[in-house]
Amino acid sequence: MSFEDLQKIYQFVDHSHKDEYWQQMFTNSESTKSSWHHKGNPAIKNSDEFPACDYYLKDNMYYIDIELPSQKPVDVTLTINKHILSIEGSYQTLLNGCTYFIKERQNKSFQKLISIPEYIGEQHIKKQWKDGLLRISFLAK
Structure with missing residues (x-):
């Protein structure tokens, strides 16, 4: 396993319990800047x-x-x-x-x-x- 893979695993474990982590992961930041709400499903x-x-x-x-x-x-x-x-x-x-x-x-x-x-x-x-x-x-x- 590479060092980069270990970093990704560490970051996931360290941040996966935070709502901001999931919002950032599944939100296109450019589209949300222009709208007050996200129109996805x-x-x-x-x-x-x-x-x-x-x-x-x-x-x-x-x-x-x-x-x-x-x-x-x-x-x-x-x-x-x-x-x-x-x-x-x-x-x-x-x-x-x-x-x-x-x-x-x-x-x-x-x-x-x-x-x-x-x-x-x-x-x-x-x-x-x-x-x-x-x-x-x-x-x-």
Whole structure:
């Protein structure tokens, strides 16, 4: 095995757990510079990224569906800064006075950052909560 092959293996092992590594590997950097989103066929992936979301275009509307079980609308903050939609909140699942036999649900804060078109402002965004799903929608130009 050559030294170059060993370097490639080392780089893969060192960086393969990072999302940026995979984005760089499968994204043509010239095409993404001219567009605020990538128009390829995104793969469905199982990820530890929290909260899980889908971002899609249907009938001239953009939709972002975010899974937020047991959250209340007042516990989640949406802001837009420089064409980035930020969704922030926290989960508190630890109950006082309990003896846990299994504790798999975590207490954690989250922030989800999503690129959106330049013409979208907070006044253009519609929000709907239903069964633990936050649906954000805005009109495509």
